Amino acid sequence: MTQPPLVLVDGSSYLYRAFHALPPLHTSAGLPTGAVKGVLNMLLSLRRQYPDSPFAVVFDAKGPTFRDALFEHYKSHRPPMPDDLRVQIEPLHACVRALGLPLLCIEGVEADDVIGTLARSSAAADRPVVISTGDKDMAQLVDGHITLVNTMTGSVLDRAGVVEKFGVGPELIVDFLALMGDKVDNIPGVPGVGEKTALGLLQGLGGGLDTLYAHLEQVPGLPIRGAKSLPAKLEEHREMAYLSYQLATIKTDVALDLQLDQLHPGAADREALIPLYRELEFKNWLDELLRESKAAGEDGAADPAAPPTRYETLLEPAQFDAWLEKLKAAELFAFDTETTGLDAQQAELVGVSFAIAPFEAAYVPLAHSYMGVPEQLDREAVLAALRPLLEDPAKAKVGQHAKYDMNILARYGIEVRGVAFDTMLESYVLDSTATRHDMDSLALKYLGHSTIHFEDIAGKGAKQLTFDQIALEQAGPYAAEDADVTLRLHQCLWEKLEAVPSLARVLREIEMPLVPVLARIERHGALVDAKLLGQQSVELGEKMQQLERQAFELAGEEFNLASPKQLGAILYDKLGLPILSKTAKGQASTAESVLAELAEQGYPLPQVLMDYRSVSKLKSTYTDKLPEQINPRTGRIHTSYHQAVTATGRLSSSDPNLQNIPIRTAEGRRIRQAFVAPPGYKLVAADYSQIELRIMAHLARDEGLLDAFRHDRDVHRATAAEVFGVELEQVSHEQRRSAKAINFGLIYGMSAFGLAKQIGVERKQAQAYIDRYFARYPGVLAYMERTRAQAAEQGFVETLFGRRLYLPEIHAKNGALRKAAERTAINAPMQGSAADIIKRAMVTVDAWLQESGLDARMILQVHDELVLEVREDQVEALRAGLLPLMSGAADLDVPLLVEAGVGDNWDEAH
DNA sequence: CGGAGTACGTAC
DNA sequence: GACGTACGTACTCCGT
Numbered sequence: 042m043t044q045p046p047l048v049l050v051d052g053s054s055y056l057y058r059a060f061h062a063l064p065p066l067h068t069s070a071g072l073p074t075g076a077v078k079g080v081l082n083m084l085l086s087l088r089r090q091y092p093d094s095p096f097a098v099v100f101d102a103k104g105p106t107f108r109d110a111l112f113e114h115y116k117s118h119r120p121p122m123p124d125d126l127r128v129q130i131e132p133l134h135a136c137v138r139a140l141g142l143p144l145l146c147i148e149g150v151e152a153d154d155v156i157g158t159l160a161r162s163s164a165a166a167d168r169p170v171v172i173s174t175g176d177k178d179m180a181q182l183v184d185g186h187i188t189l190v191n192t193m194t195g196s197v198l199d200r201a202g203v204v205e206k207f208g209v210g211p212e213l214i215v216d217f218l219a220l221m222g223d224k225v226d227n228i229p230g231v232p233g234v235g236e237k238t239a240l241g242l243l244q245g246l247g248g249g250l251d252t253l254y255a256h257l258e259q260v261p262g263l264p265i266r267g268a269k270s271l272p273a274k275l276e277e278h279r280e281m282a283y284l285s286y287q288l289a290t291i292k293t294d295v296a297l298d299l300q301l302d303q304l305h306p307g308a309a310d311r312e313a314l315i316p317l318y319r320e321l322e323f324k325n326w327l328d329e330l331l332r333e334s335k336a337a338g339e340d341g342a343a344d345p346a347a348p349p350t351r352y353e354t355l356l357e358p359a360q361f362d363a364w365l366e367k368l369k370a371a372e373l374f375a376f377d378t379e380t381t382g383l384d385a386q387q388a389e390l391v392g393v394s395f396a397i398a399p400f401e402a403a404y405v406p407l408a409h410s411y412m413g414v415p416e417q418l419d420r421e422a423v424l425a426a427l428r429p430l431l432e433d434p435a436k437a438k439v440g441q442h443a444k445y446d447m448n449i450l451a452r453y454g455i456e457v458r459g460v461a462f463d464t465m466l467e468s469y470v471l472d473s474t475a476t477r478h479d480m481d482s483l484a485l486k487y488l489g490h491s492t493i494h495f496e497d498i499a500g501k502g503a504k505q506l507t508f509d510q511i512a513l514e515q516a517g518p519y520a521a522e523d524a525d526v527t528l529r530l531h532q533c534l535w536e537k538l539e540a541v542p543s544l545a546r547v548l549r550e551i552e553m554p555l556v557p558v559l560a561r562i563e564r565h566g567a568l569v570d571a572k573l574l575g576q577q578s579v580e581l582g583e584k585m586q587q588l589e590r591q592a593f594e595l596a597g598e599e600f601n602l603a604s605p606k607q608l609g610a611i612l613y614d615k616l617g618l619p620i621l622s623k624t625a626k627g628q629a630s631t632a633e634s635v636l637a638e639l640a641e642q643g644y645p646l647p648q649v650l651m652d653y654r655s656v657s658k659l660k661s662t663y664t665d666k667l668p669e670q671i672n673p674r675t676g677r678i679h680t681s682y683h684q685a686v687t688a689t690g691r692l693s694s695s696d697p698n699l700q701n702i703p704i705r706t707a708e709g710r711r712i713r714q715a716f717v718a719p720p721g722y723k724l725v726a727a728d729y730s731q732i733e734l735r736i737m738a739h740l741a742r743d744e745g746l747l748d749a750f751r752h753d754r755d756v757h758r759a760t761a762a763e764v765f766g767v768e769l770e771q772v773s774h775e776q777r778r779s780a781k782a783i784n785f786g787l788i789y790g791m792s793a794f795g796l797a798k799q800i801g802v803e804r805k806q807a808q809a810y811i812d813r814y815f816a817r818y819p820g821v822l823a824y825m826e827r828t829r830a831q832a833a834e835q836g837f838v839e840t841l842f843g844r845r846l847y848l849p850e851i852h853a854k855n856g857a858l859r860k861a862a863e864r865t866a867i868n869a870p871m872q873g874s875a876a877d878i879i880k881r882a883m884v885t886v887d888a889w890l891q892e893s894g895l896d897a898r899m900i901l902q903v904h905d906e907l908v909l910e911v912r913e914d915q916v917e918a919l920r921a922g923l924l925p926l927m928s929g930a931a932d933l934d935v936p937l938l939v940e941a942g943v944g945d946n947w948d949e950a951h
Numbered sequence: 952c953g954g955a956g957t958a959c960g961t962a963c
Numbered sequence: 964g965a966c967g968t969a970c971g972t973a974c975t976c977c978g979t
Binding site for chain 2: 502603605606624625626628630631632633654655658659662663691698700701702703704705709733872875903904905906
Binding site for chain 1: 964965966967968969970971972973974975
């Protein structure tokens with residue numbers, strides 16, 4: 042029986058390689074962690090591969106080694122270690138130790154030498170050794186017992202592998218390196234001798250340096266590089282060759298006070314690992330650890346004081362009545378619904394849960410249906426009993442993504458009011474850049490608690506159960522925990538919010554009041570003429586076929602027009618068109634701007650492709666898909682508005698996205714004709730005019746820009762007049778177009794390069810325009826500089842209402858990343874303030890609609906536009922109330938102009 | 952067959 | 964590298 046091999050890991054080499062090979066990753070606080078994660082991943086995979094092996098993870102120690110004493114220039118050409126790498130060393134060491142893996146870090150020698158010593162002594166004792174490294178120099182250690190693996194690439198090098206890879210065996214690797222040198226380590230080698238020459242010498246003689254120098258006369262004497270002959274060179278640099286030999290030789294006799302049996306990995310120290318993983322934000326591993334802790338019966342390491350939970354599943358009327366009393370008495374309670382699916386307009390209610398105090402919660406199953414399910418309380422009776430509480434605006438409640446529960450309960454006749462807090466939104470307002478605001482992530486992040494995941498009790502994939510099929514024994518604790526954790530999260534998050542009054546205010550005054558408004562908009566849905574879209578689909582399909590035929594003819598063969606890869610092959614390989622631009626991954630780009638330029642140059646195929654693309658986009662994304670999204674129950678389309686997605690505070694929309702319905706082209710606008718008012722009603726579309734530029738004028742307090750808006754000038758024309766030095770009346774169409782590009786570019790933090798590309802002038806010219814702009818609008822320049830400075834100083838920027846966007850990358854060493862963060866810093870206050878304003882408007886408009894008794898409702902929000910449906914005889918009354926409410930949603934130094942149109946469909950209403 | 956990543960295109 | 968914020972579709976690659 043063979044022993045498991047000793048596994049020796051070259052930690053420093055992997056850390057370095059992981060740092061450079063893997064995309065940079067950092068915590069929300071900006072601590073870089075990508076290399077740590079990469080190395081740990083690699084170690085875990087090695088551990089799985091060699092579960093019974095002794096193990097050592099070896100790192101270079103700080104300070105000089107014996108090689109520095111041998112040669113002062115050793116490794117001297119290396120640039121200093123990047124800070125982002127340096128700061129990852131300590132956390133990695135800590136993780137390795139906590140994982141129970143023996144870690145070695147020996148001063149005065151390099152990791153290679155420690156590995157060499159351990160490898161040789163183990164091999165001498167006849168134990169196989171696996172060295173995991175990305176460093177080729179280690180090939181010198183390979184022998185019958187010792188093999189190299191590169192765990193990042195999966196390659197394995199035994200003796201034959203070394204010969205195949207280098208052309209010489211392991212015993213000549215040092216000689217090989219000594220002759221050719223090593224740029225990376227600054228091992229000099231023999232000048233003029235490279236890989237080929239070194240190999241030729243060693244292979245020709247069948248020996249190493251000693252043999253070579255003993256038989257220099259046998260080396261062919263032709264002059265090399267027109268200078269000295271090879272033997273002369275070798276002779277001249279004999280000392281250098283032997284010094285290089287010494288430098289390249291891995292020490293195998295380091296004095297280590299260490300026995301092999303000390304290298305057996307111990308158990309992972311979860312108590313140590315949990316805080317490390319929390320700090321480094323390794324969420325999946327943290328979750329796994331917490332689950333293991335729980336399973337092992339350890340008291341949750343992160344929350345040692347956690348009392349046992351008191352969760353009840355209510356099946357008896359008396360139990361329910363007792364809980365009802367508790368809810369009535371509670372100052373604040375958490376609630377949650379369990380349903381059969383994720384679509385709030387379709388899913389059915391299965392149960393409800395409540396929490397009144399931390400760790401104290403109840404689940405009321407109402408509609409579980411599986412073989413042997415116990416008798417449940419009557420759904421109608423339970424809901425009737427709960428209704429007064431749930432509908433009472435004075436009865437404070439907290440939910441997690443409460444809009445979902447509100448929409449579910451609305452279909453059971455309960456109009457939930459008084460949702461004072463929503464943990465998803467609390468998390469979002471605290472940090473909009475956090476990627477996830479779902480309860481499981483928040484519990485892990487803020488409570489250090491690993492929740493029961495839905496997949497744990499429902500399974501996954503095709504055989505995933507719906508909640509009504511889940512046994513009460515599992516459903517009860519899961520559902521009760523949802524309410525409990527929501528309450529506990531709220532206590533934690535609200536405290537953090539209250540510490541920043543402006544953020545608490547954003548939550549209280551903007552986000553929370555918006556929740557029921559969005560719920561109503563989603564519930565009403567938008568009416569869409571499916572028949573019209575169907576006709577358009579047919580027409581578009583015919584057009585696509587025509588264009589496809591044309592494209593095939595021009596290409597000389599058939600191919601998939603929707604495949605950028607195949608298209609690239611036709612355009613660039615077959616037809617030989619010039620490659621004007623490449624994608625991020627190096628493919629020749631076929632993007633619209635590229636095709637447009639090629640079409641401009643007179644090639645016929647690109648124009649056909651552009652036409653095809655636009656037609657197929659309209660068909661596949663809109664005319665084909667929108668009718669499929671009509672809810673059969675209501676006959677309308679119910680989008681979801683997401684309130685905790687964008688970094689800036691905007692809403693987003695999905696399933697379907699109704700915020701990117703085409704408008705720019707005539708063809709595209711036909712889709713808007715399918716968004717219709719029902720008979721007897723009209724659509725009113727009201728949009729803020731130039732809201733972001735107005736906000737910029739306000740924030741920048743720029744007199745010129747303020748003046749333009751106060752006099753209700755066409756701002757692009759005014760900008761053109763300033764930048765091009767002409768009278769307002771003399772501004773040409775082209776000048777206005779360029780000025781518009783400048784104005785938009787400013788909002789987005791655009792550079793001269795970008796502006797030049799956009800308006801088709803030289804970069805120098807674009808820079809001149811920008812310079813002129815800033816000369817005419819100095820307040821804007823000052824504002825941009827202020828914003829960058831604020832971002833750098835505070836690490837965040839703010840909207841008018843104090844909403845924050847954190848920008849950790851504002852301090853990035855990487856110039857591109859930092860510049861991108863600066864552009865975001867410029868853009869976010871404007872985009873985010875506009876979002877705040879329309880959200881405030883939606884809240885007041887909704888309240889007014891409720892109290893006015895008008896037969897009107899909001900249907901859509903598209904960032905700077907609200908679309909409403911109103912009975913046709915009330916259009917004017919609606920406009921009269923709506924416009925001032927929207928205009929008055931913020932008090933700026935410029936008027937907030939709102940323009941409204943009316944029509945039978947969305948296109949007409951513009 | 953489905954998830955992840957890429958390329959592209961629509962909106963503001 | 965070069966213009967901010969989103970979401971959806973189709974393709975492609977890869978693993979089950």
